[in-house]
Amino acid sequence: MKPRIAITAGDPAGIGPEISAAAAADPRVLAVCDPVVYASADSGRFEPGVLSADAGRAAYDTIVRAVEDARQGRVAAIATAPINKEAFRRAGLPWNGHTDLLAHLTGAKQVAMMFFSDELRVVLATVHLALADVPTHLTQSVMEETIALTARELPKFDKVAPRIAVAGLNPHAGEHGLFGHEEEKVIAPAIACCRAKGIDVSGPFPGDTIFVRARKGEFDVVIACYHDQGLIPIKLVAFGRAVNVTLGLPIVRTSVDHGTAFDIAGKGVADAESMLAAVLLAARLARSA
Numbered sequence: 001m002k003p004r005i006a007i008t009a010g011d012p013a014g015i016g017p018e019i020s021a022a023a024a025a026d027p028r029v030l031a032v033c034d035p036v037v038y039a040s041a042d043s044g045r046f047e048p049g050v051l052s053a054d055a056g057r058a059a060y061d062t063i064v065r066a067v068e069d070a071r072q073g074r075v076a077a078i079a080t081a082p083i084n085k086e087a088f089r090r091a092g093l094p095w096n097g098h099t100d101l102l103a104h105l106t107g108a109k110q111v112a113m114m115f116f117s118d119e120l121r122v123v124l125a126t127v128h129l130a131l132a133d134v135p136t137h138l139t140q141s142v143m144e145e146t147i148a149l150t151a152r153e154l155p156k157f158d159k160v161a162p163r164i165a166v167a168g169l170n171p172h173a174g175e176h177g178l179f180g181h182e183e184e185k186v187i188a189p190a191i192a193c194c195r196a197k198g199i200d201v202s203g204p205f206p207g208d209t210i211f212v213r214a215r216k217g218e219f220d221v222v223i224a225c226y227h228d229q230g231l232i233p234i235k236l237v238a239f240g241r242a243v244n245v246t247l248g249l250p251i252v253r254t255s256v257d258h259g260t261a262f263d264i265a266g267k268g269v270a271d272a273e274s275m276l277a278a279v280l281l282a283a284r285l286a287r288s289a
Helices: 016-025 053-071 085-090 098-106 131-137 140-153 182-196 210-215 227-238 273-288
Strands: 004-008 034-038 077-080 112-116 121-124 164-167 201-205 221-224 243-247 253-255
Touching: 004 016, 004 053, 004 273, 016 034, 016 273, 034 053, 053 077, 053 085, 053 098, 077 273, 098 243, 098 253, 112 140, 112 227, 121 140, 121 227, 140 164, 140 182, 140 221, 140 243, 164 182, 164 210, 182 201, 201 210, 210 221, 221 227, 243 273, 253 273
Parallel strands: 004 034, 004 077, 077 253, 121 221, 164 201, 164 221
Antiparallel strands: 112 121, 112 243, 243 253
16 A cells, blocks of 8 residues: 655745645656645635745644644655745744754654755754854764764665764864864764764764765765755755655654745746655655654
């Protein structure tokens, strides 16, 4: 029996409704799962490309329904179209995106954002923070938890223990303290603790070369210290094909690698390939769960 996969339509003023419908109707999706689109009942009232609190609330309500169905076993996984963080804020919602909202809704204590593609896989140790705040939040415990979570979750994809690389925070991974001390004081001790527990993790490596090494097959996944350090390389090599996966949830959740694209919403030109990839990966993970 094919798994039922929930596809949430995201912000109704963005491209989410368009790409969700396209993915749900694609023969490649229909061959491996039964897609169910979750969208606002009155989505037609939202003007394409217009940011609003109502659209943020509608997107939130849709996610809540899909998560509840996943937790009750009515769907086997969730693939989410993009939401708009500012619309969430206007609606009075405190979450910065899907990742922390899904952790809240499922009671997950520790989650991480991973971007998955055939060419490269990246896990983020910190996510939606101002760059100036990253060193404060990038503690040894955060890095240890991210490494351990990655080691637990990656076997779901390949059935083998992953070879994990950790990127340094500073240029040249700090160059022995010349350009910063986070590598010596935070990242290296976290790696040492995880290696002592049997995890195949190495680093910290300079951020300007480690993604190239991983893409060539030397490592299975790279843990990046902050948002753009990880997302720039993955989007450079696999934009439109990469899938955002939330690690650490009790349910399967995948998503696209892009935003709401208000500038092209309602014009019928949105590319649904990332949404399609998200649904296909969700179906794959649901079948192997």
